[in-house]
Amino acid sequence: MNARIESLPQTKPRLADDYRHFVRYRRIALTVMALVLLISLLFDIATGPSVFPITELVRGLWDPSSLSAGQAVILYDVRLPYALMAVLVGASLGLAGAEMQTVLNNPLASPFTLGISAAATLGASLAILLDLSLFGLGQMYAVPMMAFGFAVLATLLILALAHSQGAGVETVILFGIALLFTFEALVWLVHFLADTDTLQQIVFWSMGSLSRATWENIAIVAVVFTFCMVLSARSVWAMTALRSGEDQALSFGLSVAKLRLVVLLRVSLLAATAVAFVGVIGFVGLVGPHIARLALGEDHRFYLLGSALAGAIMLSLASIASKVIIPGVIIPIGIVTALVGVPLFMLLILGRGRRV
Amino acid sequence: MTQSGFAVNGLSAGYRGRKVLLDVSIETIPSHSLVALVGPNAAGKSTLLKAIVGLAPARGEVWLDGDALQRLTPAQRLRRAGYLPQTLPQACSLTAYESLLSALRAGCPELTVQEAEHNAESTLDLLELRPLALRRMDQLSGGQRQMVGLAQVIARQPRMLLLDEPTSALDLRWQVCVLEAVRQLARARGAIALIAIHDLNLALRFCDRVLVLDQGKVLASGTPANFQSDLLEQVYGVEGRLEHCSHGHPLVVVDRAL
Numbered sequence: 001m002n003a004r005i006e007s008l009p010q011t012k013p014r015l016a017d018d019y020r021h022f023v024r025y026r027r028i029a030l031t032v033m034a035l036v037l038l039i040s041l042l043f044d045i046a047t048g049p050s051v052f053p054i055t056e057l058v059r060g061l062w063d064p065s066s067l068s069a070g071q072a073v074i075l076y077d078v079r080l081p082y083a084l085m086a087v088l089v090g091a092s093l094g095l096a097g098a099e100m101q102t103v104l105n106n107p108l109a110s111p112f113t114l115g116i117s118a119a120a121t122l123g124a125s126l127a128i129l130l131d132l133s134l135f136g137l138g139q140m141y142a143v144p145m146m147a148f149g150f151a152v153l154a155t156l157l158i159l160a161l162a163h164s165q166g167a168g169v170e171t172v173i174l175f176g177i178a179l180l181f182t183f184e185a186l187v188w189l190v191h192f193l194a195d196t197d198t199l200q201q202i203v204f205w206s207m208g209s210l211s212r213a214t215w216e217n218i219a220i221v222a223v224v225f226t227f228c229m230v231l232s233a234r235s236v237w238a239m240t241a242l243r244s245g246e247d248q249a250l251s252f253g254l255s256v257a258k259l260r261l262v263v264l265l266r267v268s269l270l271a272a273t274a275v276a277f278v279g280v281i282g283f284v285g286l287v288g289p290h291i292a293r294l295a296l297g298e299d300h301r302f303y304l305l306g307s308a309l310a311g312a313i314m315l316s317l318a319s320i321a322s323k324v325i326i327p328g329v330i331i332p333i334g335i336v337t338a339l340v341g342v343p344l345f346m347l348l349i350l351g352r353g354r355r356v
Numbered sequence: 357m358t359q360s361g362f363a364v365n366g367l368s369a370g371y372r373g374r375k376v377l378l379d380v381s382i383e384t385i386p387s388h389s390l391v392a393l394v395g396p397n398a399a400g401k402s403t404l405l406k407a408i409v410g411l412a413p414a415r416g417e418v419w420l421d422g423d424a425l426q427r428l429t430p431a432q433r434l435r436r437a438g439y440l441p442q443t444l445p446q447a448c449s450l451t452a453y454e455s456l457l458s459a460l461r462a463g464c465p466e467l468t469v470q471e472a473e474h475n476a477e478s479t480l481d482l483l484e485l486r487p488l489a490l491r492r493m494d495q496l497s498g499g500q501r502q503m504v505g506l507a508q509v510i511a512r513q514p515r516m517l518l519l520d521e522p523t524s525a526l527d528l529r530w531q532v533c534v535l536e537a538v539r540q541l542a543r544a545r546g547a548i549a550l551i552a553i554h555d556l557n558l559a560l561r562f563c564d565r566v567l568v569l570d571q572g573k574v575l576a577s578g579t580p581a582n583f584q585s586d587l588l589e590q591v592y593g594v595e596g597r598l599e600h601c602s603h604g605h606p607l608v609v610v611d612r613a614l
Contacts, residue, residue, distance in 0.1 A: 001568035015489050016473040019453055022490070094375055103445075193452065216463030241462035243448040244455050244493075248505065252512075253431035297492070298449040299458075 013317045025061030031296050033309040037087065040316040044083040050074060074079040085213035086319040086333070087273045088221045089281065089314045094288030095225070095310020096270040097233060098304055101289050102168050102239050103263045105246065110285035111271030114176030114264075116151045117282070120185035120275040123150025125190040125202045143205065145216075159264060163257075169246070172264070200215055208279035208334025210319060213255035217277045224273045228266050229308065235259065235298040243298050281334045283341040284311045287348075294348060314341060333336055360421045361386045362516055362548050369400075370405040376403040377414065384419075385565065386545040390539055392559035395569035396402040396553075396592055401552040402442055405518045406567065409439045420516060435464070438514030442552075443519050445505045447494040451484065452504045459508035479511040484535055498525040506534060509542065509558075517541070517549040523558065533554070535562040560606040574580055580606055589614060596607030 045061075046054050052074065060067040060075050063199070067075060093111060100109045110118065125271050132142040141233035158175045187206075191199055232239075238259055242249045271285070291314075292306030318336040325331055364382040368375065377400045386392055393401050399426040402453045407414035410430035418425040423528040425433050439520055445455060453476060460472040467475070480486050493501060502525045509517060517538060523531040539562055541547050550567075553559050559566055568576040576584070583606065596610040 014473075015453060015477045015486070018490060019451075022451070072494060234500075237458055237461040237465075240450065240454065240458035243446065243450055244459065244508065245441075245446040247443045247506065248445050248459070249462070250411075251441050251509070252459050253436065253437045254436040254462055255431070289446075293449055297454070299449070299454050 005235075007240045010065065022172075022297075024297050026299075026306075030302060030309065032305060033295075034230055034315065037309055037313050037316060041083055041087055041314055041318065044086065044316050047320050048074070048079055049328050050225050051118060054258070062347045081213040081218055082210040082219050083316065083319060085210050085278060086315045087220065088218060088225055089210075089278050090312040090315025092221060092225045092270045092274040092290070092311070093285040093315070094292070094343050095189045095229060095232065095304060095308040096267040096274075097285030097311070097321040098292060098307030099239070099263050100267045100290035101283075102242060102298075102300070103260045104173060105242075106169065106173060107290070108286070109173070111267060111275075111284075112280075112282055112285065113173065113180075114272045115180030115183050116268055117275050118149040118187065119154030119179050120151040120207045121280055122183045122190070122274060123147040124205050124276075124279070125187055125194075126150075128205065129194050129198055144212075148272045148276035150183075150269060151275060154183065155264065155268035155272070159261060166204065169260075172260070204332070206334075207332035208337075209330075210278055210280040210322075211249065211330065212277055212279075214261065221273055221277060225308075225354060226248050228270050229304075232267055232300075232304050235263070236304065239263070239304075240300045243293055254271050264268070279332075279334060281315065281337055282289045283312050283337045283345075287341050287345045288314060290345070290348060315342075358389035359384065360383065362421075362550070363419045365419070366410070367404070367407055367414055369403050369412050371412070373528065376400045376572050377407060380404060380569075380572070380574055382567065382574065383577070385548055386547060388542050389550065389565065390535075390542050390563040391517065391565045391567055392551055392553055392563035393567050393569060394554070394556060394559050395575075399569045400572040401569055402520050403572075405439060405520050406551065408518060409433045411439065422562060425464040430540045434514075434515060435449070435512070437507040437516040437518055438512050440517070440519040440522055441504055444498055444525060445473045445493060445495070445508070447501065450493050451490050452493060452496065452507075453480070453489040453499075455504055456480070456507055458466045458512055460511055464512055465594075472550070473509045476507075479507045482540075483507050491543065498606070499527060499530060502526060503530065503534070505604050510537075513545075515547060517547060517551075519549065520553045521552055521554065523553065523555065531558060538562075556608040557606075560608070579591075 042054060045050050046057050060071060064072060097110045100111060101107055124143045127143045127146035132146065158172060159178060161175050191202065194202060196214050238254055241252055241254060242256065244258055289307040290310030291310040296302040296306040315337065318333050318340055320332050322331045322336045322339055360545045362386045364380060367377055367380045369377040395403065403412050408418050420436055456476040460467055460475055460562055464496040480489050480520055483503055483506065485507060488496060488500055504588055506522055507598035523534055526534060535558060538549050542549055560583060563580065566578065566580055566583055567574060568591060575591060576587055583598065585596060585598040588594050593614050594610050595612050595614055596608055599607045599609055601607050
């Protein structure tokens with residue numbers, strides 16, 4: 001065989017060089033996505049009931065002292081935290097969805113498939129219903145902490161059950177779906193038991209809203225996202241290899257069960273943190289990875305970052321839409337993501353159908 | 357055991373109380389050899405291949421070049437003995453070249469980027485897959501994906517190749533190409549190939565030895581020239597003959613099922 005390889009004509013272009021065109025295209029696509037996100041972020045900050053011209057906004061971001069006291073409050077206490085939270089939560093959900101779709105080998109998987117959001121909703125609902133103030137922290141902290149705690153608990157339960165059965169893909173998904181229905185039923189039970197005011201609070205929480213964004217929350221989501229992104233980057237080749245199939249990945253010597261366990265823990269941390277601070281935001285974790293896959297393929301060096309960017313862009317655009325659909329009213333962002341995301345998703349699917 | 361080559365001694369394997377392999381032993385197979393593993397469905401061929409690399413729970417001894425493979429982790433075994441699973445690589449959005457690179461980067465982390473690229477490219481050329489390299493796996497046929505799967509194994513340059521039905525989805529030309537390429541690897545690199553295969557004519561034509569497995573036991577083992585037609589009735593339950601074509605190649609002709 002060596003003789004045959006060495007006798008290859010030297011003029012033949014190297015495949016690695018041909019392949020670099022793909023890589024270059026993907027780098028450009030990622031850069032374009034990052035620019036779109038930046039523009040969307042600026043528009044999101046500029047959009048709101050009071051007029052805030054982009055030029056003043058950019059100057060204010062650069063030099064806060066150029067703003068009036070009112071403008072500074074609007075920019076730094078309202079617009080900027082909301083907009084940054086949208087970007088971070090979108091990126092977290094996009095990354096979580098992409099990793100989950102890979103390790104569960106299912107394009108329908110998202111952080112919500114396994115009932116993580118339903119568990120978080122139950123935790124938050126209980127905190128609101130029972131008027132919990134954990135260790136005297138008050139309801140402001142008790143609600144996200146309960147949401148996070150229940151989301152993590154749900155994941156640990158699924159992983160423990162699945163692990164005892166060999167952590168197969170179908171097992172994980174089936175347990176997830178079973179838990180989803182169980183938690184939803186329990187949430188309805190809480191609804192049934194709650195009085196009108198409490199019920200209104202619970203329903204509003206579960207719609208998903210950026211209005212709970214504070215700098216403290218943003219820092220937590222940012223740290224968790226960065227931590228998970230760095231860990232993801234270390235297993236990009238293993239996850240790319242897994243796309244060839246589980247039997248193939250095993251034959252490469254990869255420990256697929258361990259990879260799946262570690263990734264699902266990471267996904268639940270990402271999703272639970274995001275859901276705890278903004279409530280339930282569906283669709284981003286499902287559609288973000290699909291957009292990235294269409295634009296960048298499934299080489300996870302590009303796909304994971306692309307999914308995070310696509311999720312961030314979606315939620316940032318949804319945040320703008322939530323403010324402009326009805327002037328003067330901010331519609332809960334969880335409603336907007338589905339209303340804007342579904343037609344976008346359908347366009348993508350139809351476009352793909354035509355191309356194939 | 358200290359000499360080079362591959363041997364199995366008293367290997368038993370099974371799943372959840374069901375025994376699939378019963379005390380299987382294989383005499384030393386020297387370097388440069390192609391061995392066909394034949395037998396009816398559910399004879400234990402796939403389980404034997406998996407047990408050798410540690411992907412199926414098993415007891416017994418597996419020797420490669422004097423080393424006891426059962427003392428190594430599955431990942432270490434799979435570096436020495438490359439295994440091609442029976443299932444085809446999935447139709448995904450990776451290009452064939454990317455799926456090959458990912459197999460190398462994930463399975464052989466010690467390789468540099470340049471080495472991985474070189475291995476991938478030379479393997480694609482060996483298997484005549486260069487025209488498919490930059491096409492997506494979900495745009496390839498089943499047979500083409502099977503070829504990419506084989507490339508994923510060969511590119512890792514293992515000492516031994518364990519191939520589970522590598523020609524099951526291939527047309528006539530590619531079946532011959534695959535066996536010729538594997539034979540070329542065995543001759544040039546001194547590799548050993550153990551190939552589970554249903555097509556007895558391909559097995560008899562290309563392999564140096566044929567191992568007949570039935571109900572988890574080795575029923576017969578020998579060179580293609582020693583293959584007895586009465587095994588057809590005994591193992592497969594068919595009435596058949598062993599003929600020779602005008603080129604002298606052995607040909608199995610099946611007359612009817614019994």
